[in-house]
Amino acid sequence: MNVLPLFVAIPLGAAFLTPILSKAGNRISAVLGLCANGFIMGLSIWIIQYSKDTIVYFAGGWQPIAGIPIGIAMVMDGLTVVMLLIINVVGFFAMLYSLNYMTRYTETGKYYTLFLLMMGGLNGVVLSGDLFNLFVFLEITAIASYSLVAFGVEAEELEASFKYQVLGGTASAMILLGIAVFYQLTGTLNLADASRVIEGIGLNPAVIFVGILFLVGFSLKAALMPFHAWLPDAHPSAPAPISAMLSGVVIKVLGVYTLIRMFFNIFGIGRMSFVLIVFLILGTLSMVAGAFLALSQKDFKRLLAYSSISQIGYVIFAFGLGTPLGFLGGLFHLINHASFKSLLFLNSGAVVYRTDNRDMEKMGGFSQRMPVTGTTSLMGSLSIGGIPPLGGFWSKLVIVIAAVESHHFILAGIAVLTSIITLAYYLKVQKMTFFGKLSDLYKGVKEVPVLMCVSMVTLAILSLGLGVLLLPQLRNIILDPAVNVIAGGLDYAKMVLGG
């Protein structure tokens, strides 16, 4: 499978080419970025046909010797396919949206460079079969996103970026320390090989120490509740397409995906069952507290950021249930959240693009002037609020059923109540922003340019229709292989290394 490195090579290559070409104008960088993202989006859709296989690729052609990998491995299995789809589809539409949106900023050539670096890093994290490479790609993504959060270089944006850097750096330091101890312990960095070695070592205190370091580090990246402080500043401060990427993709890849991969496939959840309880507690806490904090927000993008914390809480909660149905619900909600949260951030960007305002109290009646933005944001809001038969309803339903099935009745009740609160604050967004009376200040507001509309409409259609993923034909090729990888747990090593 020679296409696997292309997911990393193409965005990185385009990122390195854009500064060279930037003398010829920022327009070229934009077109190059769009082409690169379009190509890897096509590739990520084409690769769905292999979702049931586990494909291993050794960079440089260094094949394993006697079953022990010596080179850097890239691994693609069902879970990776789902993550690649999320990253590249959302990434492409965020890029398409940027073409019009970024005209508000200067030095857009650098923006496209950083965006492409971030894409390459994200694809690298999910494809990497090697712990240290995973860390390197994680840092590429994180550093690109620190700069992108500060892209407006206003005081508020720089402060948010600084906060993000300090907490992100803390997380990276913990992960790196974890990797160092892990390497000392196992003598290998290949994930599949390490999984086997740990099986031999058993559960000694050093393994638990590494587990806790990873748990804290990746939870910081995922912005779970006690570690969430950076997110409500960082996500609203970035340009809208980057907010969409950060909330829709980055926290899922750097946080949720890595947590799942490490604890379910490498350490083995059977050995570290305390992690499931931590997931349940952190998930429920984020879910509830995120929702209540979102309820009182007046800033459009800040509300969306708190809502992200709440929805990531749902995902982690679902994985914490530890049953295949819970995994299905968690993954499905992850996909749904990527579509509607990026859509809602793009909507907030459209409002900012026309009005330069994020304070919802000063808005109102925009649906009359911006019909596409209004309609798509209504679709996104209803979907995230869990109105049947939209996408968000089905994933929350699966999560609640999974919770009931594993006898967590109270937590299932909390999940349902949180969903009602979610609907409440999104209806508040709709009422304050898009319905009601148009103030005189904004009489001249127009609909946003066509490329921004195209991105929003496509993501709106996705967030409406993603419920179809539960149909057996589609479930068979997209969700089920990913669930099998997670439920298979330590079979990961066998699938990757064979035997």
Added chain:
Amino acid sequence: MKGMTLIVKQISQLMVPSIFLLGIYVILHGHLTPGGGFAGGILIAGCFVLLVLAYGSDEVKSEVRKWRASFSESLGIFMFWFLAVLGLVQGSYFFYNIIAKINPGHPGQLFSAGIIPLCNMAIGIEVAGALFAIFITLAVLKAGEKL
């Protein structure tokens, strides 16, 4: 930033060529001796930094110089990427050492190890450019000036 005294200027004028040469040596022998693209690149960037400190920063502030630092950084990293992709195109593996397949050379000789010396050169250019660009941005430019 103003330049320093004549003594400093003369000494750095004498020193810079040999430091530069050492940088190139470290890069070229990266696959044989300690060091490599990164260490050599740092040495080369160090030469430029020394010159700026000794002679003042007016010269380096010209648009062309700033552009060159940034350009060589991008070019270096792009060369590295190109070598990796060349392996994918020619040898069907990302980062495949295509030259070593044709002519592996003898271990310990300068012309050996295939694409690794080329990768070191790319890294050297990248690191020298990047470090000098960082130096200009942090130390020479005032707030509001752009690279």
